[in-house]
Each structure stands twice: as C-alpha cells, then as structure tokens.
Amino acid sequence: MPAKKLTFEKAVSRLEEIAEKLESGELPLEESLKIFKEGIELSRWCSQVLNQTESDIKKLVKLEGKKFKLEALDLEAEDEA
Amino acid sequence: MSAIYSLPMKELLSQVKIYSVWELTQEIKSTLDQTFPPLWVEGEISNLSQPSSGHIYFTLKDESAQIRSVLWKNIALGLPFRIEDGMHIIVLAKLSVYERQGNYQLYVEDIHPVGIGRLELAFQQLKERLYKEGLFDEEHKKPIPKFPQRIGIITSPTGAAIRDIVKVARRRFPSIELILRPVRVQGEGAAQEIARAISEFNQFKDVDVLIVGRGGGSLEDLWAFNEEIVARAIFSSRIPIVSAVGHQIDFTIADFAADLRAATPSAAVEMIMPDRKELNKEIRNLSQRLFAAQQSMINSYEQRLKSVLTSYGLRRPADLILQNRQRLDELIRQIAVATSNLIQRAKQTFSTTVGKLDALSPLAVLERGYSVCYKLPERKIVKSAVNLKVKEEIETLLWKGKVHSRVQTIYPE
Numbered sequence: 397m398p399a400k401k402l403t404f405e406k407a408v409s410r411l412e413e414i415a416e417k418l419e420s421g422e423l424p425l426e427e428s429l430k431i432f433k434e435g436i437e438l439s440r441w442c443s444q445v446l447n448q449t450e451s452d453i454k455k456l457v458k459l460e461g462k463k464f465k466l467e468a469l470d471l472e473a474e475d476e477a
Numbered sequence: 478m479s480a481i482y483s484l485p486m487k488e489l490l491s492q493v494k495i496y497s498v499w500e501l502t503q504e505i506k507s508t509l510d511q512t513f514p515p516l517w518v519e520g521e522i523s524n525l526s527q528p529s530s531g532h533i534y535f536t537l538k539d540e541s542a543q544i545r546s547v548l549w550k551n552i553a554l555g556l557p558f559r560i561e562d563g564m565h566i567i568v569l570a571k572l573s574v575y576e577r578q579g580n581y582q583l584y585v586e587d588i589h590p591v592g593i594g595r596l597e598l599a600f601q602q603l604k605e606r607l608y609k610e611g612l613f614d615e616e617h618k619k620p621i622p623k624f625p626q627r628i629g630i631i632t633s634p635t636g637a638a639i640r641d642i643v644k645v646a647r648r649r650f651p652s653i654e655l656i657l658r659p660v661r662v663q664g665e666g667a668a669q670e671i672a673r674a675i676s677e678f679n680q681f682k683d684v685d686v687l688i689v690g691r692g693g694g695s696l697e698d699l700w701a702f703n704e705e706i707v708a709r710a711i712f713s714s715r716i717p718i719v720s721a722v723g724h725q726i727d728f729t730i731a732d733f734a735a736d737l738r739a740a741t742p743s744a745a746v747e748m749i750m751p752d753r754k755e756l757n758k759e760i761r762n763l764s765q766r767l768f769a770a771q772q773s774m775i776n777s778y779e780q781r782l783k784s785v786l787t788s789y790g791l792r793r794p795a796d797l798i799l800q801n802r803q804r805l806d807e808l809i810r811q812i813a814v815a816t817s818n819l820i821q822r823a824k825q826t827f828s829t830t831v832g833k834l835d836a837l838s839p840l841a842v843l844e845r846g847y848s849v850c851y852k853l854p855e856r857k858i859v860k861s862a863v864n865l866k867v868k869e870e871i872e873t874l875l876w877k878g879k880v881h882s883r884v885q886t887i888y889p890e
Contacts, residue, residue, distance in 0.1 A: 403624065403626070404624040404626070405622060405623050405624040408623075408624070408756075408759070408760070408763075411760070411763045411764075411767075412763065414767065415763050415766040415767055415770060418766075418767060418770030418771060418774065419766065419770045421770070421773070421774055421777060423774075425774070425778060428771070428774055429771075432767060432770075432771045435763075435764070435767040436764065436767065439760050439763060439764035439767070442756075442760045443757065443760055445652070446652075446753055446756055446757055446760065447652075447753075447757075448652040449651070449652065450647065450651035450652065451651070451652055451653070451654045451655075453643060453655045453656075453657060454654065454655070454656045454657070455634075455656070455657050455658070455659065456629070456656050456657065456658040456677065456678065456681060458677050462680050464677070464680070464681045466656060469634070469657055471634065471639065471640065471643070474634040474635055474659070
C-alpha cells in the first residue's frame with residue numbers, strides 16, 4: 397500500500413499527476429516504470445476505498461470537558477421520541 | 478378672568494385651590510393615563526439617541542407635529558431589528574408624563590416598521606451590517622474538500638432534512654460517515670443551540686465538512702438561520718460549512734456566512750459528496766490513461782531503438798569496415814603487382830648474371846664433354862694417373878651425374 401495517512405483526495409490527484417507525467421512522455425524509462433507501478437497501486441487502493449461497505453449514521457455526544465463520543469443513531473426511534 | 482385679579486390677594490387665595498407643581502403634574506399624568514390607554518401611533522423617527530444606559534430616546538414626528546418617545550432597553554433588545562433615524566414606524570405605546578421635565582411622551586412597547594415586515598427588515602439590516610463587517614467576504618470562504626470521508630450534520634433528528642441527507646448519501650457514497658449533532662431548528666433558543674453545535678464540532682474536529690440546515694418553512698420557521706449568533710458561529714468555524722436551509726430560493730443569513738450554500742439538504746449532499754459511480758468511472762479512466770501512456774511510451778522507445786539501429790551513426794562502423802576492406806584489397810593488388818614486377822626484374826637480372834657466370838663455370842666445360850675425377854675417400858682431384866693405384870676407388874663427375882668406379886689398370890705415360 398502506498399504512503400500512510402493517504403486520503404482519497406490525495407490519491408486521486410497523485411494519480412492524475414502520474415497520468416499526465418506519463419502522457420508527457422518526457423520521463424526516463426526507468427522513472428516512468430516506477431511511477432506507472434505507483435499509479436496502478438493507487439488506482440487499486442482507490443477502488444478499494446470506493447467500494448467499502450455502508451457505514452452507519454452516528455450521533456455526536458459531548459461529554460465532560462472537551463471529550464466527545466459517537467453513539468449509534470436510530471432515526472426511527474428519534475421519530476417516536 | 479380679569480375680575481379675579483382685581484380681588485385683593487388674600488381674599489383670592491382663600492377662594493382658590495393652589496397646586497404644587499408636583500400635584501399639578503400628577504393631575505395631568507393621571508388624566509393622560511386614564512384618557513389614553515395603550516395606543517398605536519404612526520410617524521417617523523428623528524433625533525434618535527442611545528446613551529450608555531442602553532435605553533433609546535427619539536422623537537416621533539409627522540409633517541406638522543412631534544412627540545418625544547422612550548424605548549426601554551429590555552424592549553429594544555427584544556426587537557429583531559434595529560431602529561434608525563428616518564425609519565417610518567408604527568409604535569404601540571403608552572402616553573404619559575416625564576415629571577422631572579414636565580414633558581408628555583410615548584413609552585414605546587412595540588414597534589412595527591411600515592411598508593416592510595419586521596423580520597424582513599431585521600434580515601436586511603443584519604445582512605447589511607455583517608456584509609460591511611466582512612463576514613460574507615469571499616476571502617474567508619474555506620474550500621470544501623473534494624472527497625470528504627466524514628460529514629458532520631447539524632439539524633433536527635426528526636425533520637425531513639436528516640432523512641433526505643441520509644437517503645442521498647446512501648445512494649451516492651455509502652461508505653462516507655455521517656455524524657449528526659441533533660438540534661432544534663426553530664423556536665426560542667434554536668439559534669443558540671445551532672451555534673453551540675457548530676462550536677462543538679470544531680472542538681471535536683474529526684469531520685471534514687459540516688452541513689447546517691433544515692427543511693423548508695416560513696420566514697419565521699427559518700428564523701434561527703437568520704440570527705447573528707448563527708452567522709458568527711458559521712464564520713468562526715474552522716471546519717468548512719455548507720448551509721442547507723429550505724426548499725426555496727430565498728437566502729438566509731447563514732447562507733451568506735457559509736462557505737457553500739445549498740438550496741436544500743439533499744442538494745448539500747449532492748454538492749459535497751462525490752458520486753461513487755462517477756468516481757469509479759474516473760478511477761478506471763485514470764488507470765486506462767496510465768496503461769495507454771505506458772504503452773505509447775514503450776512503443777516510442779521501440780521506435781527510437783529501431784531508428785537508432787538504422788541510423789547513419791550506427792551504420793558508420795560497418796561502412797568503415799567495408800571501405801577499409803576495399804582499400805585493403807586495393808593495397809593487396811598493388812602489392813601483388815609491385816612484387817611481381819620486382820620478381821620479373823630480379824629474374825631478368827638473374828638470368829643475365831647467370832649467362833655471364835655460365836661462360837666461366839666449370840660446369841660449362843663439363844657440358845662440352847670433359848669430366849673431373851676425384852680420388853676417394855678424400856675426394857681429391859686426380860690430375861695424373863700416377864697418383865692412383867689399382868683397386869683404389871674414384872668418382873667421376875660428368876656434366877650430368879657422376880660415376881663411382883674402382884681402378885683396374887694404370888697406364889702412366
């Protein structure tokens with residue numbers, strides 16, 4: 397997997413950068429092979445992130461001081477309350 | 478009247494009631510109070526002043542008259558808008574007397590602007606004030622992240638807004654996390670709750686963008702989103718905020734202060750959440766570009782390689798070899814010619830020399846039939862028969878060949 401703390405945004409913009417670099421055709425062969433490989437890894441990672449499963453909606457609850465917790469939220473239950 | 482003045486003073490004083498200023502004032506005051514219940518008066522504000530006490534004093538006037546008016550601080554604070562000189566208003570007020578100065582004046586209990594709703598006016602005033610202050614300036618707008626991973630939502634847990642948001646989010650990008658901070662979105666205290674929720678999310682930090690909003694409603698219903706406290710909370714948020722109020726075209730103050738304005742909560746989601754299908758397409762597209770670029774790079778290297786291999790530069794060494802080979806052939810030929818000439822000449826010289834030598838050679842004598850006799854074994858030339866004895870061996874050299882023989886008889890001379 398490429399760099400840690402990778403965000404989707406960074407991954408996509410790096411991917412675009414790589415595509416442009418490769419398309420410019422100005423890179424030495426070895427360099428281009430290297431970033432080509434990086435690009436393929438990034439695109440795999442992106443598809444993985446994109447196709448992760450659904451996440452539940454949470455509720456932000458403030459605790460003592462500046463602490464918070466996230467609680468599961470059931471919208472149907474909220475309606476009845 | 479003049480009759481009274483002609484009476485002697487003492488008599489006069491005994492016959493009339495004499496008021497103190499205060500008594501008279503009290504009389505006037507109670508007359509006014511009783512005659513005039515709280516009433517509505519229309520006029521224009523002038524000479525407005527607000528000393529540090531916070532109470533507001535102004536004159537209400539029309540073309541031909543004016544009346545002093547007081548607006549107590551607590552009532553002024555309850556008004557959604559601010560009053561200004563020149564403003565055309567209708568006041569609900571009690572008429573009474575300010576004893577110290579002997580003035581009658583209006584004690585204002587409520588104010589309605591003329592020709593415009595109170596809330597509309599409040600909206601316009603706040604909008605103008607915050608605009609001048611720079612709260613809506615483009616330079617303060619924070620960019621909305623292109624691919625948020627966590628979205629904070631500030632709205633009612635029971636309204637249509639949260640349902641719409643969840644529905645659209647599930648459709649576009651189900652893996653993005655939604656975190657709701659439930660608030661009341663209308664009624665007393667709603668604005669304060671919304672502002673607090675914004676500041677809590679800023680303490681919590683861990684969301685990429687906030688949606689603040691509610692479903693549509695009347696101007697009164699949406700009022701919390703037109704309050705200064707909400708506008709300021711939005712302005713000071715470090716997390717980018719998308720406002721999403723109502724189904725309508727009207728803007729709220731929150732819309733102006735927000736980093737991005739969406740017309741409805743669902744529209745907010747559409748604007749900030751990328752569509753997974755689109756993104757999948759984009760990623761596929763990008764990786765196809767990678768492959769295509771790589772392929773074309775390989776092709777171009779192949780092409781370059783080919784053209785290098787057939788270039789003059791690389792053909793040159795081979796060419797040199799051919800050229801040199803030819804030159805070599807030439808040289809060899811030249812050498813061969815030169816050599817054969819040389820040999821020819823040497824041959825001629827040789828045969829001339831040999832001719833000369835022939836004349837002198839003993840071989841030439843042998844050719845003419847003479848022979849030479851050697852005594853063996855010492856191979857000593859025999860010039861006289863006396864030097865030989867019978868049975869000794871001799872060798873005779875002829876022009877062609879030689880003879881080995883044994884002496885049988887000797888004939889000396």
